[in-house]
Amino acid sequence: MNPSTETVVRNDQAPASNNLLQTLTRLIESCIESDKTLYSTAEQLDNRGMKLLVKSYAQQHARFTGQLQDIVKQMGDTPPENRDAAAAVGQGLNDVKAAMMVKLQGRHHAALLTALQNEDKTVAAYEAALQAALPERMQTLITQQAERVRNIQRQLQIMTGETARQLVVRLYNQPGEAERVLDQLQRAGFTSDEIYTAPIEQAATIYRADTQQRGRSKSQTVLAMGLAGAGFGLALGLLAGIFQNLLAPNTVGFLPAGGLGAIMIVGLLGAVIGAIFGLIFGLLIGQNNAEDDAYLYTESLKDGDTLLVVFTDSRNKAEADRIVGLKNQREIAPKPA
DSSP states (O other): OOHHHHHHHHHOOOOOOHHHHHHHHHHHHHHHHHHHHHHHHHHTOOOHHHHHHHHHHHHHHHHHHHHHHHHHHHTTOOOOOSOOHHHHHHHHHHHHHHHTOSSHHHHHHHHHHHHHHHHHHHHHHHHHHHTSOOOHHHHHHHHHHHHHHHHHHHHHHHHTTOSSOEEEEEEESSHHHHHHHHHHHHHTTOOGGGEEEEEHHHHOOOOTTHHHHHHHHHHHHHHHHHHHHHHHHHHHHHHHHHHHHHHSTTOSTTSOSSSHHHHHHHHHHHHHHHHHHHHHHHHHHHHHHHHHHHHHHHHHHHHOOEEEEEEEOTTTHHHHHHHHTEETTEEOOOOOO
């Protein structure tokens, strides 16, 4: 058990009320959803530094989930363990939409915006929880978590361009290269308050369930596309059945002689065909996302040395991108100021 949650439970032995359990359950569900959404967002990112940061945010939510689940278990109840199926399918469809975007910047922005919208909901859940009557030490834990969640929300707002400030992030494999870029940024007029550098082990937290979550993310993409394909195929099949029944009845040997039965059979055939194509398409997209993410994340943890973050605005972001060595969030050779 997490020591902090053990302390919370040991020192707050008040009877477990339904209201308290409902509050904790909502927080757990929100943290689970943020964890999975942030992970899926990170999969869509080609910028190694930003991928590390977003997966670090996901890991923070996974840790919060564990702390809250421990409290609920000590209260004698069973906490939620996984996101609901509808949310998983919805995330799979979002992953497909993002993967189909031709422009890389558009794909990154769409993925980050989805994460921000979900994080807004999580912040709201924490704010509501803090309005409830909580035991003192539980209040302390949730207050600490809420502040970190609000910080993640602020970082996502900057990443998505929702604020005047904009973020330029890059991971360097050699500390000397990061130092040269830092010097160039300072020569270009960027202040120490606008530049953050740190060794990778300090700047990013490893996502502990990376391999398992990548597999689940791939599965939800396949499932989402299979269901979408089935729905699309069913609609087309029903339309085809209606037209066949009206314009050319009794022309297909295996169909009943017109009527609702023939329409339903054609609709079901369309659903099956659509599901097959959807599953294949989803498998290709899911496999591609998983392979790219595994390569970039593993490479980052293995070879990455220094993370550099520059806080910019519309006036100097292009210059920061050039000096740092980014083009459409892809790493290129840094250019002097």
